Amino acid sequence: MVTPELNGGDVGVGVGGGSFDFQRYLSARADAVNDALDRAMPRGFPERLCESMRYSVLAGGKRVRPVLALAACELVGGDAAAATPVACAVEMIHTMSLIHDDMPCMDDDALRRGRPSNHVAFGEFTALLAGDALHALAFEHVARGCGDHGVPADRTLRAVAELGSASGTGGVAAGQVADKESEGLPVSLAMLEYIHVHKTARLLEAAAVSGAIVGGGADAEVERVRRYARCVGLLFQVVDDVLDMTSTSEQLGKTAGKDVEADKATYPKLLGVDKAREYAADLLAMAEAELDGFDAERAAPLRHLARFIAYRQH
Template structure:
């Protein structure tokens, strides 16, 4: 497929702007009491993120045949969970990063204790938002419960948090491909998978088609992580909004350190092709997901 990068970036930007509008409407107001925690929550969320997870919630709903407006609470919740994880990842006791997307990290602005509480607040509020989906006409309450189970599992000790634990334990060690793949499947892939599945489940998509979307998300997440590793070596610091070479500095095993740049690029391409193969059961409604997978290979940030 010949992907027009500029046109597709415009599509992503349109979706990102819509997500930002939804987040503005669904976060507690800035002047809520106590103000410092709500200011920090807004700071953590509105920091130039890609918004891929809420976008995938919307795309899952579209494929299932329901309007994106019906899944706004859950879409926002996935971005809050992602944002909380970044706030905690940046802490001195974790990755100890001073900048995130070109801006000082949450703990550098609000202090370490408030950053911890900010992450806690974002995670807690996310599940309040998901529960709000029950009140939306056309959404089955049992599907909301199913989504809560999916997302809590994806974000928990057998998902994203588990991946972070493996990541911390692996610093300074030479780990093999299987461990690296498991690490990123849990730390990054689980939330992508839960995002796409959540929109589709809320829309009532049947289990067979849901399985195809799940496999797409699995390989998309793998390609996304490999590209991240490549950008840490080949990317531009100004474009990325964070220092390059941090993986090497922190003695982390990556797809690049394990296989080299050329083999890592090949693995990313293979993952993209496999992800797209799993969309054969869908028509034009899945075109954005197809293009998103191709775009992953060409992204610069």
């Protein structure tokens, strides 16, 4: 059972038979990703565009998606460094989707990660183009960067395809359209699942799968990682929905109660908060079950990551 009283720190011991320190792992990996993102972000002309891109990408955040990529790479025996380009690319794509999602023609949200949204800080046309530039950079970064870490070109190409699918009609863009079209309408549980799977889960899945691919995972391992990440991705959104309903804006660092206000379909709205939490617990159990086939020590980061997502407070 997932309860909001718990937090990630409470599940940091006793998994995988050892004393794995998840908070330390998460912090170290997030730091590595932040350094890599800082290096990957362009500086120079046009300054306004570069500043706008840096503003949103380097605004912090939990870096769940990139850490998922690194941990999946390590799970299949790869070196985390090999997955750094795909980890950064996933965060660039995610940031692009947030920038565009916050724009007036989408959710019209003025607050993101506790700061003014990109279009509020830099104006609409720069925000639109900063998103586009981040989107392009994501693919360029993977195409140029993976080879430096000895990743064979065919694996890198599979990662590019995976990320492209997750960002477009196979994922985020499709989910966003379905989400916007559903506002104010009665929404079935099937449609709600479609929206969450595409808008959120698919990119988390692509993060993990890309990490496993560049790490050299066998096809069967990659598919297990995919099923794990699909559950974790949906779990992430279900918890997000619950937090939007039960937290304050200050706790979240973004506008709380936004979904209710916009009359958006959410799990707690359709199922009630308790049932939504039960569903989250089921997803967590399913995700963890997919890790049982892997070495316990190597699987510890992904096991803790799933729990961290389930028990997080913001």
